[in-house]
Amino acid sequence: MMKLFLIKLLLLLPLAFASWYFSLAFFNIVVTETASWLMVWLEPAVVRSMVYESGNAVMLSKLLYQGGEISVDVNPAKYLVGLPLFVSLVLASGKLSTDTVFGILFACTMILFVAAWGVVFDVYHVLLFQLNQLMPSELLQHKVADLYALAYQLNVLIMPVLLPLLLWLWLKASFVKMLAGRDVTSQ
Amino acid sequence: MNRFVIVFVLLVVVLFGLELYQPVQQMLINPWTEFLAQFTAKLLLWFDPDVWVHGKVIGSSQNGFAVSIEAGCNGVEASLILIAALLAYPSPIELKVKGVVFGLLLVQLLNLLRVISLYYLGQWDMNWFEWAHLYIWQVLIILDALIVFIIWMRMVERQRLNLQPINSVEAA
Numbered sequence: 001m002m003k004l005f006l007i008k009l010l011l012l013l014p015l016a017f018a019s020w021y022f023s024l025a026f027f028n029i030v031v032t033e034t035a036s037w038l039m040v041w042l043e044p045a046v047v048r049s050m051v052y053e054s055g056n057a058v059m060l061s062k063l064l065y066q067g068g069e070i071s072v073d074v075n076p077a078k079y080l081v082g083l084p085l086f087v088s089l090v091l092a093s094g095k096l097s098t099d100t101v102f103g104i105l106f107a108c109t110m111i112l113f114v115a116a117w118g119v120v121f122d123v124y125h126v127l128l129f130q131l132n133q134l135m136p137s138e139l140l141q142h143k144v145a146d147l148y149a150l151a152y153q154l155n156v157l158i159m160p161v162l163l164p165l166l167l168w169l170w171l172k173a174s175f176v177k178m179l180a181g182r183d184v185t186s187q
Numbered sequence: 188m189n190r191f192v193i194v195f196v197l198l199v200v201v202l203f204g205l206e207l208y209q210p211v212q213q214m215l216i217n218p219w220t221e222f223l224a225q226f227t228a229k230l231l232l233w234f235d236p237d238v239w240v241h242g243k244v245i246g247s248s249q250n251g252f253a254v255s256i257e258a259g260c261n262g263v264e265a266s267l268i269l270i271a272a273l274l275a276y277p278s279p280i281e282l283k284v285k286g287v288v289f290g291l292l293l294v295q296l297l298n299l300l301r302v303i304s305l306y307y308l309g310q311w312d313m314n315w316f317e318w319a320h321l322y323i324w325q326v327l328i329i330l331d332a333l334i335v336f337i338i339w340m341r342m343v344e345r346q347r348l349n350l351q352p353i354n355s356v357e358a359a
Contacts, residue, residue, distance in 0.1 A: 002341065006334070013326070078321045085326045146207070153203050157259045161329040162199065162268060169192060179337055181344040 002179060008092035016084035016091075024077055025055075027112065031076040032057040034116035039123060046127065046135070050119075052076075059123045063134050070134065072126045079118035079160045082111050086164035093172040100171065107167040114159050121155040124148055191275050198271035206267060217243075220261040223295075227302050245306055252310045254302070260320075262298030262328065266291050269332040276336075278343040286339040290332070297331045 020027075029052050036050030039059060048060040048069075059072040090096075090104055127135055128148055169176055205211055220243045228240035237249040246253030258264075273286040301324045309316040 002337070009330075013330075017323070017326075075321070078325075081322045081325050085330065149207055150204055153207055153258075154200070157264050158199065158203060158268070161325055165329065165333055166192065166196075176337075180340040181348070 005092055005179060009088055012088035012091050013084065016088040019087075020080070020084040024080070027080050027083065027115075028052060028055065028057070028076045030112055031080065031115045031119060034113065035074075035076070035119035035123075038116060038120050042120070043127075047123075050123075057119050061127075063131070065134055070131065072123050072131075074119050074122045076115060076119050079115035079156070080111070082115075082160050082164035083108065085161070086111060086167055089164065089168040090171060093168070093175045103171040107164075107171060110167060111160075111163055114155070114163050117155045118160055121148070121152045125152045125156070191277070195271050195275035198275055199268060202267040202271055203264075206263065216258075216261070216263060219263065220256050223261055223299070223302065224256050227299060227306075230299075231303065231306070245302070247306075247310060250310060252306075254306050254309055256302060260298075260302070260305075262295050262301075265294050265298070265328045265332045268329070269294060269336060272332075272336045273339065276340060276343065279346070282339070282343055282346065286335075290335045290339065293335050294328065294332055297328060301328065 032050055032052040035057055039047040039050055046061055046063060048062055050057050050059050052058075055075065055077070056073045057076045059074070061070045061072065063070045086107055087104070090100065090107075125148070128145060206216060224240050224243045224245050228238050228245050231238040231245070235247075237247045239246050239248055243256045244253050245256070269290045270287055273283050273290060278286075305316060305320055305324070308319050
């Protein structure tokens with residue numbers, strides 16, 4: 001069972017990556033729009049909006065430097081690598097039922113939402129740690145840098161790859177138990 | 188499974204909080220990253236005399252290309268996720284220790300392969316470097332940690348089955 005799962009996974013992963021690559025622009029736009037809404041809601045005094053431009057989510061700010069407005073570019077695709085991983089894990093874990101299909105749709109929505117938070121905290125990272133000289137001091141006063149650093153770490157480095165695994169565990173719990181050999185002990 | 192997921196997520200947050208703690212960065216993470224760069228360079232020098240290393244940067248004196256091993260590329264994140272999973276899963280302590288030792292070894296071995304492959308990919312084609320760096324290796328490293336964890340879980344369950352009294356197996 002384990003061998004079959006691994007073989008299926010290794011065959012499906014390149015296919016999932018290829019499908020992901022060809023549909024990336026759509027996912028990038030969804031993530032950029034969500035991140036734009038989140039950023040404007042969180043920082044209305046700093047962020048004008050976020051737009052999708054040649055593969056990047058571009059944060060258009062209200063901050064001025066040498067007469068021009070500052071913008072921050074973020075690559076949303078790096079927060080979406082969990083999608084092909086999740087899809088290949090689920091497809092390698094046995095038959096698809098209607099529940100599984102709804103589960104996949106829910107999980108993909110979660111992955112897109114978490115990717116949007118990845119973009120948001122990537123922008124925060126630039127604003128708080130690289131452009132902090134340009135940020136209005138009253139906005140910086142209420143921000144605990146360590147908390148933002150931890151949130152950056154979680155949302156940018158951890159969640160994009162961890163979430164697909166958690167969602168797979170949730171959606172395919174019985175399969176994972178069988179994979180671990182737990183069915184043998186419980187029968 | 189629910190208990191495992193809750194403990195696992197809590198451990199992930201605690202371990203990543205600890206990783207960010209400045210003394211931990213100075214005493215463990217930065218020295219580890221530099222060691223990884225030095226070790227990779229030593230390996231590469233066996234067959235590539237143009238390699239140089241400075242701190243956590245590995246470069247080529249032939250074409251001026253250099254890569255810096257940064258957070259997310261030193262294998263620490265995947266290692267912490269694996270440690271959290273091994274600690275969260277109900278199992279005897281000796282199996283946890285074995286899992287951590289061998290698991291970290293395997294994650295770091297694959298990470299070594301990642302650094303070496305990226306070093307050469309970057310010299311060959313920056314587009315491929317970006318792809319491999321940002322997307323492919325991210326997935327492969329976490330998949331490595333997942334497979335190690337599943338294999339370890341099977342060992343734990345097998346031992347649990349072997350330790351079960353014969354009567355209870357028959358009754359079950």
